[in-house]
Amino acid sequence: MNLPQPYLLFLGDVHGDTYAKTAFGIRDWMPDAVVGQLRLPDCTVTTGLPDLTPAQAAQQGARAMLLGVAPVGGAIPPHWIPAMIAALEAGLDLVSGLHTRLGSIPEVVAAAERTGRRLLDVRHTDRSFEPGTGVKRAGKRLLTVGTDCALGKKYTALVIARELQRRGRKVTFRATGQTGVMIAGTGLAIDAVVADFVSGAAEWLSPANDADHWDVIEGQGSLFHPAYAAVTLGLLHGSQPDAIVLCHDPTRRTIMGWPDYPIPDLNDAIDLYLRNGRVTNPQIRCVGISLNTSKLDDETRARTYRDLRSRLDLPVFDPIRDGAGELADALERL
Amino acid sequence: MNLPQPYLLFLGDVHGDTYAKTAFGIRDWMPDAVVGQLRLPDCTVTTGLPDLTPAQAAQQGARAMLLGVAPVGGAIPPHWIPAMIAALEAGLDLVSGLHTRLGSIPEVVAAAERTGRRLLDVRHTDRSFEPGTGVKRAGKRLLTVGTDCALGKKYTALVIARELQRRGRKVTFRATGQTGVMIAGTGLAIDAVVADFVSGAAEWLSPANDADHWDVIEGQGSLFHPAYAAVTLGLLHGSQPDAIVLCHDPTRRTIMGWPDYPIPDLNDAIDLYLRNGRVTNPQIRCVGISLNTSKLDDETRARTYRDLRSRLDLPVFDPIRDGAGELADALERL
Numbered sequence: 318m319n320l321p322q323p324y325l326l327f328l329g330d331v332h333g334d335t336y337a338k339t340a341f342g343i344r345d346w347m348p349d350a351v352v353g354q355l356r357l358p359d360c361t362v363t364t365g366l367p368d369l370t371p372a373q374a375a376q377q378g379a380r381a382m383l384l385g386v387a388p389v390g391g392a393i394p395p396h397w398i399p400a401m402i403a404a405l406e407a408g409l410d411l412v413s414g415l416h417t418r419l420g421s422i423p424e425v426v427a428a429a430e431r432t433g434r435r436l437l438d439v440r441h442t443d444r445s446f447e448p449g450t451g452v453k454r455a456g457k458r459l460l461t462v463g464t465d466c467a468l469g470k471k472y473t474a475l476v477i478a479r480e481l482q483r484r485g486r487k488v489t490f491r492a493t494g495q496t497g498v499m500i501a502g503t504g505l506a507i508d509a510v511v512a513d514f515v516s517g518a519a520e521w522l523s524p525a526n527d528a529d530h531w532d533v534i535e536g537q538g539s540l541f542h543p544a545y546a547a548v549t550l551g552l553l554h555g556s557q558p559d560a561i562v563l564c565h566d567p568t569r570r571t572i573m574g575w576p577d578y579p580i581p582d583l584n585d586a587i588d589l590y591l592r593n594g595r596v597t598n599p600q601i602r603c604v605g606i607s608l609n610t611s612k613l614d615d616e617t618r619a620r621t622y623r624d625l626r627s628r629l630d631l632p633v634f635d636p637i638r639d640g641a642g643e644l645a646d647a648l649e650r651l
Numbered sequence: 652m653n654l655p656q657p658y659l660l661f662l663g664d665v666h667g668d669t670y671a672k673t674a675f676g677i678r679d680w681m682p683d684a685v686v687g688q689l690r691l692p693d694c695t696v697t698t699g700l701p702d703l704t705p706a707q708a709a710q711q712g713a714r715a716m717l718l719g720v721a722p723v724g725g726a727i728p729p730h731w732i733p734a735m736i737a738a739l740e741a742g743l744d745l746v747s748g749l750h751t752r753l754g755s756i757p758e759v760v761a762a763a764e765r766t767g768r769r770l771l772d773v774r775h776t777d778r779s780f781e782p783g784t785g786v787k788r789a790g791k792r793l794l795t796v797g798t799d800c801a802l803g804k805k806y807t808a809l810v811i812a813r814e815l816q817r818r819g820r821k822v823t824f825r826a827t828g829q830t831g832v833m834i835a836g837t838g839l840a841i842d843a844v845v846a847d848f849v850s851g852a853a854e855w856l857s858p859a860n861d862a863d864h865w866d867v868i869e870g871q872g873s874l875f876h877p878a879y880a881a882v883t884l885g886l887l888h889g890s891q892p893d894a895i896v897l898c899h900d901p902t903r904r905t906i907m908g909w910p911d912y913p914i915p916d917l918n919d920a921i922d923l924y925l926r927n928g929r930v931t932n933p934q935i936r937c938v939g940i941s942l943n944t945s946k947l948d949d950e951t952r953a954r955t956y957r958d959l960r961s962r963l964d965l966p967v968f969d970p971i972r973d974g975a976g977e978l979a980d981a982l983e984r985l
Contacts, residue, residue, distance in 0.1 A: 451877030543785025
């Protein structure tokens with residue numbers, strides 16, 4: 318997949334940074350590939366990039382407008398369509414990672430035909446998959462898992478992969494969501510796969526490799542999430558990880574957007590991931606806790622690290638602040 | 652969904668009864684809706700029904716040929732196509748519950764157009780689903796779960812539903828697989844749903860109901876299955892069962908077709924189902940063990956019941972031999 322870059326990031330009218338995690342991911346991991354953002358009047362989120370019209374973005378070299386938001390359900394609301402048509406008319410392609418196919422919106426299709434621009438759906442694949450085989454594959458695998466969605470599983474995997482690469486190890490980041498695919502340029506939005514084939518798709522995504530090669534696999538969803546746990550379990554089974562890193566936001570008390578669903582205790586979470594994971598890899602172990610501490614002051618952060626390290630006897634790190642040196646040390650001792 | 656009946660049951664050339672469970676299910680639960688079977692030369696399975704050509708079946712009143720086998724992966728092998736075309740030419744519609752869409756096979760489509768017959772894919776739905784909401788629904792729900800696939804989850808659910816109906820209780824059997832849908836005439840093949848929407852589809856399948864109404868939901872796959880556990884977990888979360896019945900074949904040592912994967916200990920299995928199930932229904936409990944004892948002699952069967960009852964302190968029953976009276980008593984005490 319070769320996506321047209323740089324991008325104009327479209328934020329729609331979302332409220333809350335977590336719904337714009339695609340846009341933030343692109344901005345942080347591909348800074349040279351974005352020229353600005355386009356927001357609708359009600360939007361309360363910003364990437365900090367300049368606000369540009371599609372025509373201004375095209376003048377600055379943008380080749381596509383990227384839909385950088387992920388509302389619940391992944392559907393494109395009808396009131397976004399005029400901005401999408403305006404982008405096509407300014408000469409930009411459209412890139413989307415949402416469930417709604419760009420090609421399913423007649424007005425957008427008509428505008429793309431009229432302007433000769435392309436509609437690129439990162440989430441969808443025409444590839445068909447087989448059920449998982451459960452066969453053990455050569456090479457080592459690490460999967461990031463979470464107490465919730467949208468708290469750092471992709472960032473954690475990217476930081477770990479970069480740290481191993483920096484140390485000269487054989488390593489590949491494996492993208493499993495639309496933003497990861499946009500960053501890595503390859504991968505698979507695994508939640509769009511038919512349920513019967515999720516573990517098979519995860520096996521395909523992380524094929525046999527050298528014995529000392531690490532696949533660092535971006536996790537999806539959470540076993541504790543009432544909507545998305547099926548994806549999480551299929552990815553866990555098909556990835557057959559030797560190691561998991563549990564990602565957690567210590568300020569969350571309930572699942573984001575599901576106020577009746579509590580965030581699990583970390584020991585319970587590790588235990589449920591390991592018990593489910595042992596089905597396809599009896600050697601699975603938890604090698605660290607990745608904390609999203611962006612909302613903590615220094616004192617609270619230090620206390621949280623101390624408490625968790627003593628309770629769990631595991632490396633505890635915030636990948637954005639601390640990097641993944643301690644975690645990589647632990648992996649090298651495995 | 653109104654399927655054309657009666658059927659000619661097509662068994663292809665499968666080896667092993669478990670791959671023909673759709674055919675056996677239709678024969679056992681809809682005896683008036685089948686006229687015979689069609690087998691390819693290498694087939695080692697029989698339903699005991701007369702072997703008929705499509706023309707003979709049509710003469711005896713058959714309105715459709717039903718693909719009554721479920722090979723791994725659910726694909727239609729190319730060497731079945733001539734028999735499928737022969738059925739269309741004999742005036743029969745085709746009914747399939749497999750993953751391969753009948754409409755994706757050009758020769759079959761051409762024959763259907765030439766003969767004016769219909770191609771009916773029970774597994775596929777044009778309905779789109781939302782992600783699960785996790786919202787608690789009124790009414791009671793029982794889900795059958797298993798230590799493996801193909802060991803009696805559908806039969807167990809059907810027998811429990813019939814027993815509750817016989818007692819005058821409000822009850823609905825909810826079909827989640829192709830055979831169940833063919834029997835119930837409604838339902839959803841939930842393993843064909845996109846992974847992100849499995850729990851949402853399970854919520855749709857079992858909507859809010861009277862407080863004293865039981866949905867008895869056909870389980871799918873197994874949490875211990877390396878290929879299909881994602882479907883199992885999405886169905887478990889979306890069904891929010893108040894009660895699970897664990898289905899088990901005491902003669903199996905490994906997952907069927909996966910000789911490296913052990914069948915779990917029953918206590919471990921119950922525990923993992925309950926721990927995952929508590930995410931969406933903290934009140935979930937296991938109310939019984941459904942045994943497939945068809946391969947046991949009387950003495951072994953009696954010893955197995957005795958051992959399990961004392962170890963697990965739960966009703967233990969074989970739905971085919973014993974019915975579900977003891978289980979229904981336990982449900983009424985809940």
